[in-house]
Amino acid sequence: MQTVEHETFAEPTEVRTFTHGRAEILNVGDSSIGRLVLEPGWRWSNDVKPIAGTDSCLAPHFQYHVQGRLGIRMDDGTEFIAGPGDVTSLPEGHDAWVVGDEPVVVVDWYGATDWARAAEAENPGTG
Template identity: 40%
Template sequence: MIDVILRRFEEPDEVRELELGRFEVVRIGGLTIGRATYQPGWKWSEHVPSEEPLCTVEHVGLVLRGSATAAFPDGRVVELRPGDLFHIPPEPHDSWVVGDEPYVSLHFLGADRYATDGHRGVT
């Protein structure tokens, strides 16, 4: 008999509360998947406590709702919009919500280290 496992973010394994946001973690099938929800005004460098000034976690994800940026020290700023699949390399970057709608994204890579002690991230 094959076991099928169903999970929902309404019952996460872990919730990482952030100022103006939260990051919910579900572990399933050997993967750690995260759901980021950030309110308007949220900015990684201001609202995620860390010893590092910028996030260095690699991210692969999907934007579900709202818009946010990935901003790099060299001046590159990329806007992430609903439906975008994204890969953000493990280069230092900041991020913030764009507009007045909450931003929601799924994270398929990096969720295990994002917004944990010693690391912080966005997207």
């Protein structure tokens, strides 16, 4: 039976910091939800790749874009910019970067569990 829970990003379960940003993680029920706060100059391939240890982000994402503009390039070459009010579903295999001088805030409903966490042999899909 599902129970009522109330959590807030004002007091996240975990905060993972990295150059030019942070991932705030909330554990709610059996799920983890992330709020990614990415500062101007942030790029996954520069700031998170050294943590993940993979050539591109291998974490799939289902995200709501709250603030700022995020450039995204899939490994197949598909490229676009997501902005406030957009929802993106990204399979594994991508790079991303902040476009412009406004911080990006994204709520990630799917890919936050292991994002920006060092890859391990039994769980290589962390991006």
